[in-house]
Amino acid sequence: MSGAKTSQKGQKRLGSLFVNGVLVLICLVWLIPTIGVFITSFRNSEDIYSSGWWTVFPHRGWVKVEEIRVPESVDVDQPFEVAGVTGDFATLRQGVVTPDGRKITWIGNKRSRLVIVEEKRWVGFSARLTLDNYRDTLSGKEIRFRDASGNEITRKGNNLGGAFLNSIAVAVPSTIIPILIAAFAAYGFAWLNFPGRKLLFTLVVALLVVPLQIALVPILRDYTQLNLNGTYLAMWLAHTGFGLPLAVYLLFNYIGSLPRDILESAFIDGASHFTIFTRLILPLSIPALASFAIFQFLWVWNDYLVALVFLGDQNRVVTSALAAMVGEKGQDWHLLTSGAFVSMILPLTVFFALQRYFVRGLMAGSVKG
Amino acid sequence: MQNQPRLSAGDQIINWLTTGVGRLLVSVFVPVVTFLVLWRGFIFLRDSNAPQFLIVVVAIIWGVGGVALLYGVSNWLVEKLSGEWVRRLQPFIFIGPAIAILFWYLFLPTIRTLVLSFQDGLGRNFVGFENYLFAFTDRVMQEAFRNNLLWMILGTGFSVSLGLLIAVLADRTPLEKVYKAIIFMPMAISFVGAGVIWKFVYAYRGEGIGIQEIGLLNAIVIGLGGKSQPWLLLPPINNLFLIVIMVWLQTGYAMVILSSAIKGIPSELLEAARVDGANEFQVFFQIMVPTIQSTILTVTTTIVIFSLKLFDIVRVMTGGNYGTNVIANEFYLQQFTYNHSGRASAIAIVLLIAVIPVMIYNLRQFRERRAF
Secondary structure (H helix, E strand, O other): OOOOEEEEEEHHHHHHHHHHHHHHHHHHHHHHHHHHHHHOOOEEEEHHHHHHHHHOOOOEEEEEEEEEEEEOOOOOOOOOOEEEEEOHHHHHHHOEEEOOOEEEEEEEEOOEEEEEEEEEEEOOOOEEEEOOHHHHOOOOHHHHHHHHOOOOEEOOOOHHHHHHHHHHHHHHHHHHHHHHHHHHHHHHHHHOOOOOOOHHHHHHHOOOOOOOOHHHHHHHHHHHHHHOOOOHHHHHHHHHHHHHHHHHHHHHHHHOOHHHHHHHHHHHHHOOHHHHHHHHHHHOEEEEHHHHEEEHHHHHOOHHHHHHHOOOOOOOOOHHHHHHHHHHHOOOOOHHHHHHHHHHHHHHHHHHOHOOOOOOHHHHHOOOO | OOOOHHHHHHHHHHHHHHHHHHHHHHHHHHHHHHHHHHHHHHHHHHHHOOHHHHHHHHHHHHHHHHHHHHHHHHHHHOOOHHHHHHHHHHHHHHHHHHHHHHHHHHHHHHHHHHOOOOOOOOOOOOOOHHHHHHHHHHHHHHHHHHHHHHHHHHHHHHHHHHHHHHHHOOOOOOOHHHHHHHHHHHOOOEEEEEEEEHHHHHHOOOOOOOOOOHHHHHHHHOOOOOOOOHHHHHOHHHHHHHHHHHHHHHHHHHHHHHEEEEEHHOOOHHHHHHHHHOOOOHHHHHHHOOOOOOHHHHHHHHHHHHHHHHOOHHHHHHOOOOOOOHHHHHHHHHHHHHOHHHHHHHHHHHHHHHHHHHOOOOOOOHHHHHHO
């Protein structure tokens, strides 16, 4: 595909077709699992267990056209004839497809004597969609639904609605507090002089990649002594601690590169460091603050380990509530799929609305472990 | 004119507040009130039975406002002192809280975990290197190491190479933004959420008359004439099915970073190579890859560290059973299921040792990049 030579235009178009083809294919692989969960979350619980989610799209499928009762006189232990097909019980039970496109299947055991005839027709125009799954996952009360064979099942709800509120109560302060603390510290490191400045900042850089597993056991002991386990404050402080090295590092790079004369002219006007910081530096740093804010918000919202350790079963956040659902209701796909979407809706919105800032933060922070 | 008497009364109060005993009293009074407000707020949040929505709103205001208040009050106190002391103390108002939290949450725990790793399960007696002996020789740990190695090699390898491929290909199409947004999207999804999404893909309902496979993978396998399988229960191949999830999550990250590096390659360089008759593969392998080498290294390191600490996916999908255990999950099991903090700490220290080269590299980079 040499762009310099015009004689190769045709080859170039072929190349671009190939490039787009490969990309579309990869994108489909990337999207389909999520689409499957999304569609399933709106399907009737009975339907979910009796057919794959892809059957909601129009397709040719088997449709029952006739029900035949096999007379008692037929001996089913020998090969016998029904609906123009001859076979023994075992083959008929698997289903036999005739050359004219009918499928004959024995339903149930030998005593049921029920045979159905199916034909291929276009189906899938009338998928039963419902919001019940969302009502059930969000609820903390008892819920009822029907399984594949139509039996009614009663379960205790996982209260994902409450978990959603908890996640907000954890994530919003866990985003703003480290930003505030880090911005103050970044200003201090960049523009103030004090003994130990270099050593302390080296410590910040060193702590960037420390795995947070290292802190969990000692901090948990402290929390137990302070009776902090299960509180929002415990989560805010923990996320602040774990997010702080990156926040200080990023904001230092930004605040340290602001032009020196802005500060000096403010000083001449008699402003104190505190005034300069709150009135001048914070507003100027909004792009950097926003980048880190989105980064930290997504990290905290999606965190599972810290919530599992410090919150336990109190004040569950969406990730731990969803994980508990996977453990307790591993096969209740109508609850799991809608639960997964409840947990994803806010981060996805934030992400797509502010993708530009997120990418910027990601680039600046690619040293973090 | 009408305001005159009230103003002077106000002036009097201010005069009293800024001199002598009044000033001292205020300096004590304000922090005490601040402390009381914050403490009452904490008790309210911990014990109140108010509607949850109200609690959430109060919590956010209390948490964020409290931190701002602490900065404001402590700075106000320091600025009451003489100029010399302001200059000396103010830096510590700015960096103090950050340093205190870093000490409490990262620096001290590293030392405390190191001490714990030489103690027994309850942290009472010293047991020497026993926990490290466990960490390196126990069968469970060896399986975890093997799996982590798989995650690091395959997971990182696929994420980086797929990310590079997509970045290079997307660079040539007008729809670049759309493609990249789709690949990048999983970055916003939690590992637990991703676990549910992929567990549904791998769902297995067993054999029997009239049972329909509702998992996509089994449906495809059956459609191709195969037999459905409980994919997550089949060691060692189930590790690969878990690694797919990580590739799905991390490729977007690699792609975004590499894509911006590719855009930074001067176009004259690429054009010159093409004019000299290099084909696209030669341009890619002999010009692009060497130019963005350092970015590829950074991305690879980041993802390797990520896969080393990987926990959520394994925890949600298999709980570490069926031969899928990893180091971080064994850490969790030792601490919270078997209550053996010595072994858990030893595992955490092993994780720390593994990232020390990166730490040294970061420090060296930092020292070279700017005269601090």
